[in-house]
Each structure stands twice: as structure tokens, then as C-alpha cells.
Amino acid sequence: MSTVRSAARPRRRSPRRDRGQVSIEFLGFLPILLVVALAVVQLGLAAYAVQQAGTGARAAARTASMDPADRETDPRSAGLAAMSGWVARGAGITVSEGGDEARATARVRIPSIVPGIDDFGPATRSATMPRPATPRALGPRTDEGAAPR
Numbered sequence: 001m002s003t004v005r006s007a008a009r010p011r012r013r014s015p016r017r018d019r020g021q022v023s024i025e026f027l028g029f030l031p032i033l034l035v036v037a038l039a040v041v042q043l044g045l046a047a048y049a050v051q052q053a054g055t056g057a058r059a060a061a062r063t064a065s066m067d068p069a070d071r072e073t074d075p076r077s078a079g080l081a082a083m084s085g086w087v088a089r090g091a092g093i094t095v096s097e098g099g100d101e102a103r104a105t106a107r108v109r110i111p112s113i114v115p116g117i118d119d120f121g122p123a124t125r126s127a128t129m130p131r132p133a134t135p136r137a138l139g140p141r142t143d144e145g146a147a148p149r
Helices: 021-064 075-082
Strands: 092-098 101-109 122-130
Touching: 021 075, 021 092, 021 101, 021 122, 075 092, 075 101
Parallel strands: none
Antiparallel strands: 092 101, 101 122
């Protein structure tokens, strides 16, 4: 019999030679996993900042749409109070009241967890709320057509 192996039967490798292969592959893939994880967390922070800007703008516009005599606070303070503390520290709110509506725009800085990159720009959201019609704005009330008492 010949000692030459046939080409049809592959040679089996020793399991000892494969030891550590998975660890080496994992170490090679680890930087990619870290970059993806950082990107996911950064995207979440950006989405949260945009959501907080919208919340602050709505609260400020809602307060600005109220009659000034009925307000408990000014619109900018109400907008900042509606946001999370760490987001509100770098926020700015502008309010314009005129006519039959009030408009507020909130601008929030997007925080960064990426080393070396500190500026992802601001997140800006606006909200407009209608001002309720007051009896003074509608004119004097008349009792024409009312049922007799």
C-alpha cells in the first residue's frame, strides 16, 4: 500500500493549532464595534437635544399665548424650566408675541461624546400657539336674541 494520501480526503487540522483564533478575530473587530457604539450613543444624544428644544419651544409659546395678566412666569423661563437641566444650561429661547398668535424658537447645543469633536451645531425648533380670543377683543357683548329671563 502506498503512503500517499488521496486528494479527495482533506487532511484534518489539529484543534490545538486553532486555539486563540477567535480572540484574535475579536480584537481585530473591537475597534469597529466601539466606533459603531459611539455613533449610536451620539445619535441618541442628538435626538434627545432636538426633542428637548421642541419641548422648550412649545412651553414658551404656550406661556406667551396666555393673557399677560394670567401668566405665572415669563415665556423664556417657562421654556427653560420644561427642558432637562443639563440641556437648558446651553439653551436660548426667543419669543415673539403679536396679533393672534405667539411664536417661540428654542436653540439647544448638541452635546458630544466623541473625543476631539465638540461642535455638532445647534438643534433649533419652533412652536406657534394661537392666542385665545378675549371678550375685549370681540367687542361689547349684546343680549340680542337671548331668551327672556
